Every structure is written in structure tokens, then in C-alpha cells.
Amino acid sequence: MAAPSIRLLKVVVFGLCLVPLAMLVLAVFGVGGLSLGANPIEELIHQLGKWGLKFLLMTLAVTPLRKLTGWNWLIRFRRMLGLFAFVYVLLHFLVYAGLDQRFELTAIIEDIAERPYITIGMSALLLLLPLAVTSTKGMMRRLGKRWQKLHRLVYVIAILGVWHFYWQVKLDTLEALIYVSILAVLLGYRLLDWWRRKRWKAAGPRSNHDRIAHPR
Amino acid sequence: MKSDNRIHPWEITSERNYLNRRQFIQAAGLAVGAGAAAALPGRALAATRELDTVPGPYSTDEAPNSWEDITTYNNFYEFGTGKEDPYRNAQEFQSRPWSVKVSGECEKPGIYNYEDIVGPHTLEDRVYRHRCVEAWSMVVPWVGFPLGDLLQRFEPNSDARYVRFKTLYDPQRMPGQRRAVLRWPYVEGLTIAEAMHPLTLMVVGVYGKELPNQNGAPLRLVIPWKYGFKGIKSIVEIEFTRGQPDTSWEMAAPREYGFFANVNPEVDHPRWSQARERRIGAGLFAEKQPTLMFNGYAEQVASLYSGLDLRKNY
Numbered sequence: 001m002a003a004p005s006i007r008l009l010k011v012v013v014f015g016l017c018l019v020p021l022a023m024l025v026l027a028v029f030g031v032g033g034l035s036l037g038a039n040p041i042e043e044l045i046h047q048l049g050k051w052g053l054k055f056l057l058m059t060l061a062v063t064p065l066r067k068l069t070g071w072n073w074l075i076r077f078r079r080m081l082g083l084f085a086f087v088y089v090l091l092h093f094l095v096y097a098g099l100d101q102r103f104e105l106t107a108i109i110e111d112i113a114e115r116p117y118i119t120i121g122m123s124a125l126l127l128l129l130p131l132a133v134t135s136t137k138g139m140m141r142r143l144g145k146r147w148q149k150l151h152r153l154v155y156v157i158a159i160l161g162v163w164h165f166y167w168q169v170k171l172d173t174l175e176a177l178i179y180v181s182i183l184a185v186l187l188g189y190r191l192l193d194w195w196r197r198k199r200w201k202a203a204g205p206r207s208n209h210d211r212i213a214h215p216r
Numbered sequence: 217m218k219s220d221n222r223i224h225p226w227e228i229t230s231e232r233n234y235l236n237r238r239q240f241i242q243a244a245g246l247a248v249g250a251g252a253a254a255a256l257p258g259r260a261l262a263a264t265r266e267l268d269t270v271p272g273p274y275s276t277d278e279a280p281n282s283w284e285d286i287t288t289y290n291n292f293y294e295f296g297t298g299k300e301d302p303y304r305n306a307q308e309f310q311s312r313p314w315s316v317k318v319s320g321e322c323e324k325p326g327i328y329n330y331e332d333i334v335g336p337h338t339l340e341d342r343v344y345r346h347r348c349v350e351a352w353s354m355v356v357p358w359v360g361f362p363l364g365d366l367l368q369r370f371e372p373n374s375d376a377r378y379v380r381f382k383t384l385y386d387p388q389r390m391p392g393q394r395r396a397v398l399r400w401p402y403v404e405g406l407t408i409a410e411a412m413h414p415l416t417l418m419v420v421g422v423y424g425k426e427l428p429n430q431n432g433a434p435l436r437l438v439i440p441w442k443y444g445f446k447g448i449k450s451i452v453e454i455e456f457t458r459g460q461p462d463t464s465w466e467m468a469a470p471r472e473y474g475f476f477a478n479v480n481p482e483v484d485h486p487r488w489s490q491a492r493e494r495r496i497g498a499g500l501f502a503e504k505q506p507t508l509m510f511n512g513y514a515e516q517v518a519s520l521y522s523g524l525d526l527r528k529n530y
Contacts, residue, residue, distance in 0.1 A: 038289035115489075167487070171469070
């Protein structure tokens, strides 16, 4: 895809990524028939968390989609999607810490220490921080090969995040299981890809050897 | 007939609830029905039939939640697992004719229709605190009569140590039952002492009106010192038993929900704290409030559990 159209598309995608947040802000003020219902704090926390997970899964979908379709330009949207995942997860935490817990540090620390689902959710957020910080082009250049290694943390983060969602559900896990399944497909694709490449690499030198050996 | 100049406890509407109601009506008027964040349509405001009531004992003077909060935000898995699902999915439910089968250790078993069950009793307004096991709470002006008065009419014998209740099972009319989220039908139970306690209410209405479908029409229990899930809805069976009956949530997750399910700020749910609660309707910036032992009814019910380890018998 040509550079100008990518630039335009980036603006459009950026705008789309802000739509859920805008809807929630409107709902807070009850504008346009939107409402957060009878338990607005919980609704805000749940919606922000779920959007964080959705953006994480979209970020993880970029590479498989790119490989399957050959649309290499998709990669240019990955950072934006990843950063939006971070923004929504951070807001999810801030509404929990600020509105739900009113920034009472002892209560928050107790929650993180005693509620396993909050422990893993908090870990996922903390692991997201270095990825957000090192998402710039300059950092990418400076870190070189280590950048890719560091950013493989996103797999761990996604697993912790989806697990955090699954674990806090009271009984009806259907919705959380949809997230689990999508993540399983996205990670499964990578495992399969890795395994195929490994086999191909393993087969590689042998066939070379055959080729060299043959003329003798 | 109801006298016009009587003032119900909830008629002294706090400003908070007044504003809440106004916002809701505004939102409902503008509703566009877009996505999860859309406001609920104004159907919730459609009032059911007025009931003839007298003021009952044990009412709290805390400000009750709005009709909208009470009728659009609750758990009733028979109509879906979302908080607004009961309101959305129960509108078509027909709660008449209705009958209740009474059986077990009593002298007068049989099938009783709704009018037989309710007819002989004086309906009381009772404003109770309601504490959900999910750590949110409301104040609800229920209409009902003491369950004990009803049970006495069936003349339980000395072997009746527990009472078992069952909700209607009808997946045609209760769409939530088409998925096996819980083992249907919903069952609940109380010790005979709990069932006979004067706080325990057989509820037929809210805010002086007949109970809306989503709140468990036409007959439901309210046991205000226990977590909300003990308050079984749309009751079709009452059985006096010798042994402790199985209960739905205990069967679903025995480590998390017990038979007693008394509100207790000191015994946490394995996955969340029960020390504080979020009062519905308090707004975006309200602080959580401390949960009270037995939901504030310790004076009336603590003696029922003397000698019982509440940590083990959660």
C-alpha cells in the first residue's frame, strides 16, 4: 500500500480506537442515551478492561493476518494497537484504584496481595509498562535484537490478562472463554509457525549436505 | 382500599434518588439502543398493580434505592446472567395462574394457588437492606408477610427441621434455563428456625406495587441477614425436610458458597473481600461502605447461630 494512503488509514484507525473510550465518557455523563447502568463504577472497570484485552488480541492478530494474507503493511498498525491496549488497561487500573478504591494504598496493596486474580492482572499491567516505554523508533534502534526479545513479553501479558478476566467471573464463564479461545488460536498459530520453521531449518543443512555430497 | 393520605417510608425521597430518577428518565427518553452502554428503555417505569399494605416492623430508615435501580439491576439467572438481563428478558413472563406444591413433614400438604397462599395474610411494607454476595447492596421497600405465618398454616410436624424451596423450571418461559449455568431448577433451603424468624419475608411486591417479573414474581423469599442468592424467586415448591437440603450455589461452587450464607464482613469470599460493599445508586464518586455483621440484623438473628463456627459454616 502506498505511503499516503497508509498515513490516512492510520488517522482513521486512530479515531476508531478512541470510539469505545468516547462512548464510555458520554455514558458517564448520560449523553446521547448512553448510560453505565445502576453500578457505574463496576461497568466502567469491566468495559475498560475488556477493551484492553480486545486491543491486546488485535495486536496479536496482526502478524498471523499479515502472514496469511501477505498484506505486509498491516505491521505498521501494530504499535498503535499495542499502545491503545496499554491505554485502556491503564485506565482500567486507574478507575479501579481511584474510583473503586479511592486511592487507598493499603486497600489496593491488600487486594493485589490477597486476590489472585488481581495479582495476575497487576502483573500484566506492570509487564506492559516496559513495552509501552520502548515502543518508540529510537528505542527500537537502541535495543536492536534485544527489543524483539523484550516484546515477546506480550505473550505472557496476554495470557495473564485473559486469565485475570476468567478468574474474576462468578459463574458464567462463556464470555471469558471466547477471549481464551481467540488467544489460543493466536498463540497456537505462532507455535505451529515456530515448529514448522524449526523443522525446515533442521531439514535445511541435511539437504545442503546432500547437494554437496552428490557430485562426488 | 388504600387511603390516599398515608405516607410510605420511601415517599420521603432523598435528593440523591430524585436526581438519579431524573437522569434515568432523561436517558431513557433519548435512548438509541446502541450497544452495551445504551440506557434501558423506559419500560422499567411501567408500574404494576398497587397493593393494599400496612407498615411493618424492622424497617430501616436508610434511603431506599429507586424503583429503576431495584427493577433493572439484579441477579435472576433464570432470565440470563447479566445484571440487566432479568429486566430485559422477563417482561413477557406470565406469573398467573400460579400454584405452590407443599409437601414433606407437615399435616397439610397439597397444591395451593397464589390466592390461597397470599389471601389470608396482611401485606406489610418493610424496608430492608439487601446485600449481594458480589459486594454490592441496596435498600429495598419490600411488600410481603412473615414466611413463618405461612408455614404455620401447613402445620409442620416435629421432624420438620429444614424447609426446602424450589423455583419454577420452564425453559420456554425462563430463557436463562436453556443454558446449564446452574443446575436447574434453582433450589434453596433454610433451617426451620431461620424460616420461622419474624424477619424472614415471603415477598409479593416492592414499593407498594406487585412484584415485577424480573424481581421474582409472584412469590419470592427475602432473608435480609443473608446474601441475596438465598432469596429464592418464583417459588413453586415448599417442602419440610428432616435433613439439610441441597442449595443451588453450594452445589455449583461449594468452596465459595455455603448453606448458611450469612452476611459476614469477616469471612471473605475466596476471590473477593466481603468487608465493604458498594451501595447501588450512590454515584460515581461515593465511597464503599463497611458491611455489617448479619447485614446489620445481628441484634435479631445472632442468637440463631450461637455456638456455630461461622468461618466453617459460611
